[in-house]
Amino acid sequence: METFTVHTGRAAPLRRSNVDTDQIIPAVYLKRVTRTGFADGLFAAWRDDPDFVLNRNAHADSTILVAGTEFGTGSSREHAVWALQDYGFRAVIAPRFGDIFRGNALKGGLLPVELDQADVEWLWDALDADPTLEITVDLVRRRVSAGERDWGFALDDHSRWRLMEGLDDIDLTLRDESQITAFETERPQWLPRTLQGR
Amino acid sequence: MPTTTPATMAEKVWRSHTVRMRDGEPDLLYIDLHLVHEVTSPQAFDGLRNAGRKVRRPDLTIATEDHNTPTDNLLTISDPVSRTQIEALRRNCEEFGVRLHPLGDAEQGVVHVVGPQLGLTQPGMTVVCGDSHTSTHGAFGALAFGIGTSEVEHVLATQTLPQQRPKTMAVTVDGVLPEGVSAKDLILAVIAEAGTGGGRGHIVEYRGSAIRALSMEARMTVCNMSIEWGAKAGMIAPDDTTFAYLKGRPHAPEGAEWDEAVAYWRSLATDPGAEFDAEIRIDASTLAPFVTWGTNPGQGVPLSSAVPDPAGFTDPAARSAAERALEYMALSPGTPMRDVSVDVVFLGSCTNGRIEDLRAAAEVMRGRRVSPGVRMLVVPGSARVRAEAESEGLHEVFTQAGAEWRFAGCSMCLGMNPDQLSPGARAASTSNRNFEGRQGRGGRTHLVSPQVAAATAVVGRLAAPADLAAAA
Ligand code: SF4
Numbered sequence: 001m002e003t004f005t006v007h008t009g010r011a012a013p014l015r016r017s018n019v020d021t022d023q024i025i026p027a028v029y030l031k032r033v034t035r036t037g038f039a040d041g042l043f044a045a046w047r048d049d050p051d052f053v054l055n056r057n058a059h060a061d062s063t064i065l066v067a068g069t070e071f072g073t074g075s076s077r078e079h080a081v082w083a084l085q086d087y088g089f090r091a092v093i094a095p096r097f098g099d100i101f102r103g104n105a106l107k108g109g110l111l112p113v114e115l116d117q118a119d120v121e122w123l124w125d126a127l128d129a130d131p132t133l134e135i136t137v138d139l140v141r142r143r144v145s146a147g148e149r150d151w152g153f154a155l156d157d158h159s160r161w162r163l164m165e166g167l168d169d170i171d172l173t174l175r176d177e178s179q180i181t182a183f184e185t186e187r188p189q190w191l192p193r194t195l196q197g198r
Numbered sequence: 199m200p201t202t203t204p205a206t207m208a209e210k211v212w213r214s215h216t217v218r219m220r221d222g223e224p225d226l227l228y229i230d231l232h233l234v235h236e237v238t239s240p241q242a243f244d245g246l247r248n249a250g251r252k253v254r255r256p257d258l259t260i261a262t263e264d265h266n267t268p269t270d271n272l273l274t275i276s277d278p279v280s281r282t283q284i285e286a287l288r289r290n291c292e293e294f295g296v297r298l299h300p301l302g303d304a305e306q307g308v309v310h311v312v313g314p315q316l317g318l319t320q321p322g323m324t325v326v327c328g329d330s331h332t333s334t335h336g337a338f339g340a341l342a343f344g345i346g347t348s349e350v351e352h353v354l355a356t357q358t359l360p361q362q363r364p365k366t367m368a369v370t371v372d373g374v375l376p377e378g379v380s381a382k383d384l385i386l387a388v389i390a391e392a393g394t395g396g397g398r399g400h401i402v403e404y405r406g407s408a409i410r411a412l413s414m415e416a417r418m419t420v421c422n423m424s425i426e427w428g429a430k431a432g433m434i435a436p437d438d439t440t441f442a443y444l445k446g447r448p449h450a451p452e453g454a455e456w457d458e459a460v461a462y463w464r465s466l467a468t469d470p471g472a473e474f475d476a477e478i479r480i481d482a483s484t485l486a487p488f489v490t491w492g493t494n495p496g497q498g499v500p501l502s503s504a505v506p507d508p509a510g511f512t513d514p515a516a517r518s519a520a521e522r523a524l525e526y527m528a529l530s531p532g533t534p535m536r537d538v539s540v541d542v543v544f545l546g547s548c549t550n551g552r553i554e555d556l557r558a559a560a561e562v563m564r565g566r567r568v569s570p571g572v573r574m575l576v577v578p579g580s581a582r583v584r585a586e587a588e589s590e591g592l593h594e595v596f597t598q599a600g601a602e603w604r605f606a607g608c609s610m611c612l613g614m615n616p617d618q619l620s621p622g623a624r625a626a627s628t629s630n631r632n633f634e635g636r637q638g639r640g641g642r643t644h645l646v647s648p649q650v651a652a653a654t655a656v657v658g659r660l661a662a663p664a665d666l667a668a669a670a
Pocket of ligand 1: 264265308309310329331547548549607608611612629630
């Protein structure tokens with residue numbers, strides 16, 4: 001996983017709430033068996049619209065998405081995170097995220113940043129006024145800044161540390177493999193098994 | 199004398215599965231059952247392969263094909279990309295020793311229908327799947343939640359998952375559901391009340407006399423949609439209804455082990471005096487058939503009312519969401535929901551594709567015809583549900599009414615396989631998501647119960663079974 005410490009870049013204001021994972025990437029784009037190449041499905045239903053924010057020149061190279069509340073609700077498809085990353089996004093700012101999306105994003109190194117609704121609206125207005133405005137997302141200090149303003153955001157220490165180190169969860173867990181094995185010996189015999197004859 | 203503090207069911211299941219607890223780190227939970235399907239698993243198996251890892255517990259893992267499969271035949275997957283994904287699953291299951299129920303198999307079906315009907319989903323277990331509607335399995339008193347592909351890989355490799363401990367919430371539904379009001383109406387009403395983010399960060403326990411009175415199928419419908427209001431999981435305490443459903447299923451315990459299991463299952467219920475972090479109370483007798491008008495499952499109203507006016511929403515975000523939803527849905531404020539005519543009716547999915555759902559719809563349709571100009575698809579949730587329905591003659595009720603009797607799969611619940619809405623087409627659907635384009639690009643979805651779906655197919659406009667009786 002790519003590490004995340006501090007990122008500065010242009011941002012795209014997505015003035016919509018409840019952008020569910022079916023909007024981020026429709027099901028028909030989920031058929032690939034690789035982790036890459038999902039950018040073409042990103043916001044597919046909206047991409048034909050010349051006014052869609054990512055179609056405006058000023059926002060074409062955005063690396064930060066500033067979206068409305070309940071971003072990423074819906075399905076568990078991690079393809080939503082992969083599509084955003086594949087397109088070039090490093091962070092998404094929104095008042096609230098769907099839980100599974102947020103978890104997937106943290107696993108994949110796309111930083112989900114929660115700011116208050118009013119602050120998100122301030123960013124939207126600022127980006128509309130000046131599309132070249134750069135936003136800095138600083139995971140080390142857990143702060144976001146843009147122009148003269150800056151805000152703190154919450155993220156638990158463990159997730160922050162994993163992102164900053166770019167650590168793989170499986171490796172971390174396997175340090176405790178002996179505990180997993182010990183747990184397994186204690187499980188009741190009657191619990192179901194999917195394979196016959198065991 | 200030491201006393202144990204009263205605990206909720208969620209806390210008991212959580213604790214009994216905690217492999218490792220360390221300050222400042224998420225708990226490491228052991229996973230009892232891992233369900234796999236073709237869409238969210240290929241990259242996970244690739245990850246294992248690249249790291250030279252095995253599936254730690256193939257005996258706690260099971261796979262089925264559902265999202266991409268056609269429902270008009272059992273042989274040909276005509277879309278080459280869909281076929282590639284299915285073939286990848288078959289290869290991966292073969293290579294890693296995972297049991298697979300492929301298209302055409304007697305146990306194939308939507309992953310959340312297959313687990314319970316095999317008796318693999320049992321009370322007190324932890325169940326995960328790379329699919330958000332894994333919450334369905336909470337109907338048995340299991341802790342069940344959807345995960346992303348990285349987590350699928352993690353479970354395959356370690357049979358565990360690091361998880362932050364969620365909060366708990368009680369949804370207490372007392373009283374008796376009025377005649378003609380189903381579990382689907384109940385959960386749609388809960389979501390409309392709480393909002394799509396209302397359950398976020400919580401494991402929800404549905405309780406109260408109205409929940410106790412529900413069948414297992416109905417409980418699964420309720421728990422299925424927990425994710426639609428953002429909950430981590432939904433759970434219902436196991437009771438005699440649960441045990442009667444499980445008894446004799448292929449993977450249920452037998453003999454002395456059954457007794458041991460039942461004794462354990464009975465101990466799972468939330469202790470008297472245990473505290474939830476939040477609580478919602480609902481009087482079941484106030485509920486009515488419910489339908490959605492918008493593009494998220496929280497945008498719903500009773501069937502007897504009208505399309506709301508966005509101007510009436512005080513929250514600006516809700517107002518603009520409602521305006522956009524009405525534009526997408528091509529509806530105007532004040533239109534009675536019963537005046538909304540549909541092109542397609544979809545009966546199926548992991549929300550309402552079980553045998554009881556098909557029975558309820560068939561009951562309404564018996565001796566009646568699908569309205570001219572309406573296409574109705576009846577898609578059993580699994581091959582076993584299909585066989586059961588056929589043994590009861592339900593398929594004849596549907597086909598004689600002019601509906602299509604199809605093979606099992608996710609079908610028109612999501613626009614991934616050939617069953618899709620065409621742009622602008624309007625559907626009454628028993629599935630769980632009315633998102634823009636969910637059932638096909640440009641398609642418009644109204645979420646309904648199986649009973650309302652059946653009545654709507656007959657009338658051609660959103661309707662309840664009571665409307666048919668009145669007309670007859
Ligand atoms: S039936 Fe629908 S909600 Fe259920 S698993 Fe399939 S696509 Fe997902």
